[in-house]
Amino acid sequence: MKQNTLKDNFTLRGTGLHTGLEIEVTFKPAPVDHGYKIKRIDLEDQPVIEALAENVVNTQRGTVVGKGDVVVSTIEHGLAALYASGIDNCLIEVNASEFPILDGSAAEYVRAILATGIQEQEKEKDYYIVRNKIEVSDPETGSKLTLLPDDAFCVNSFIEFDSYYIPNQSATMDSVTDFGTEIAPARTFVFVREIQKLRQSGLIKGGNLDNAIVIYERKLSQNELDEIADELNVPRHNAEELGYLNNRELAFPNEPARHKLLDIIGDMALIGKPIKGRLIAIRPGHKINNHLARLIRKDIKLNEVQPPVYDVTAEPVMDNNRIRELLPHRYPFLMVDKIIQMTDNYIVGVKNITTNEPFFMGHFPQEPVMPGVLQIEAMAQTGGLLVLGRLDEPERYSTYFLKIDNVKFRHKVVPGDTLIFRVELTSELRRGIATMRGLAFIGDKVISEADFTAQIIKNK
The missing domain is CATH 3.30.230.20 (lpxc deacetylase, domain 1)
Incomplete structure (x- = not known):
């Protein structure tokens, strides 16, 4: 929308x-x-x-x-x-x-x-x-x-x-x-018993029977009711007759x-x-x-950006086969499993972290933690899919890092986690240069973030 x-x-x-x-x-x-x-x-x-x-x-x-x-x-x-x-x-x-x-x-x-x-x-x-x-x-x-x-x-x-x-x-x-x-x-509504206090507070000077539902449900003396009617410049009403005092009927019973x-x-x-x-x-x-x-x-x-909604049963925008058609990366360096949302300006990708990831063999054997640089790489691959998806013959192009700024790591990523990446273009694509902001989430929590610039180059 x-x-x-x-x-x-x-x-x-x-x-x-x-x-x-x-x-x-x-x-x-x-x-x-x-x-x-x-x-x-x-x-x-x-x-x-x-x-x-x-x-x-x-x-x-x-x-x-x-x-x-x-x-x-x-x-x-x-x-x-x-x-x-x-x-x-x-x-x-x-x-x-x-x-x-x-x-x-x-x-x-x-x-x-x-x-x-x-x-x-x-x-x-x-x-x-x-x-x-x-x-x-x-x-x-x-x-x-x-x-x-x-x-x-x-x-x-x-x-x-x-x-x-x-x-x-x-x-x-x-x-x-x-x-x-x-x-x-x-329409707005008011009780007759409230009108005097409101008038004394300098309010409802423009109130009348055409712009509010007026409910008379507690008897006042005729003099009191006449005084209120005169102040509002509306017809006087019989103090014995309770009910709605409007010029037109209720639009709805409730x-x-x-x-x-x-x-x-x-x-x-x-x-x-x-x-x-x-x-x-x-x-x-x-x-x-x-x-x-x-x-x-x-x-x-x-929360600068709300966590993306991830429905595991929904059909992906790009499955792994389509991702492999657009990205040159292959095992063990393809870091995006599927794309679940994509617009002209941002993209949402998913990476399921399993205990079989090859980097856990050395980082670290006794306490497996996903390296932060690989989280940024996964963001960049997700952003690359956003940019390449806008090109004709995208398989003929590759994206390369030029600059990474404002990198922050907030929590560990371990086997069993599901990383959700949201990458947004922060400026228009010009001369093959794209600037993007990436956020990685686990559930509602931001895990890591970075601003990065990439260049799109046609393959030889």
Whole structure:
């Protein structure tokens, strides 16, 4: 899968939920590896904030990112629409400290993305692949998020409130292809009993019955309810009649649970990569969502490149016979058993280490350890297959080392290990010169790494 951006700009206009201002937000195409960035065009120096989990500064009633004194809030609906639509790179320009609330859902964002179109870019997507269970919890609220391995990004959301109308609800998204119809139209919701406190905190100045589900489930005096209605500039309501106070019916019977799922997707967009994993959320909220997103961001920073996924039952991209056709190496110096993945920019190879490897006879008889130089040689052979696979008549060429830099060995390699090599081109192939970065893994651990330069020469 390639990275994606928008084909063109699109602009949406509406009221800010918390500021009450009339706001304009414009989504623009961006280059590869740009990610999501938000520019405050209403400020003199037009500061740009990277939409990443570590830049979240508030989660009280929405997700707020900041840089110094500059903040932008209520970004989750727009980011959820981008993320679920498969858009990796986008510059967002906004003329206020928040995005417009629109109808309280992500539906308008999705419609605008579909109308504008999606542009495929030249570089591969970089997924965050969940390999082990990750769990965060908050004993005070009873919230818990569990992230599990899966083949795609899936979410199960369960909500619980002390309310007759939504005591508990659940919603599921098994595929992001369902987002536009099943999740995006779900609106944000608020209880009438919360409105006064929110107003006193200077929030929801732009809230009304058109951009939120308003739930009246605990009786107030008529005077109190009239005061709230007048502040929100909405019709007064009979204090004896409990229920939903909206101008239009619920889009789904479980619309609040679906909206919580929408918020989760918007908050997970802040990890900066598409996820392959299933998220099970019990009583989710922006605070705990951000906690999980920050943990993932730390893992991404610690692991520059995620370990390749190795399915031993999958058909290889190149078997040993094809490798022998491309590489001149033979026993005992052919160090790659098969290739399991290959794109224009990187390749993944496998070497099974057995006790019968000839180098164990002398390195060392009593404690067999694979020499580090042979690990680098195996990386180079893997990289050679990537380069040769791009040529016409590859069997007529050979690759030779010119330079090796930044070599590190982290763990021993012994009989029984399976080495997985991931080698990536770090620059375009020019004049027969290729620069590459190689990493060797055993399971999830990086065993060795190196940067190397090779020359491709036509055989005489």
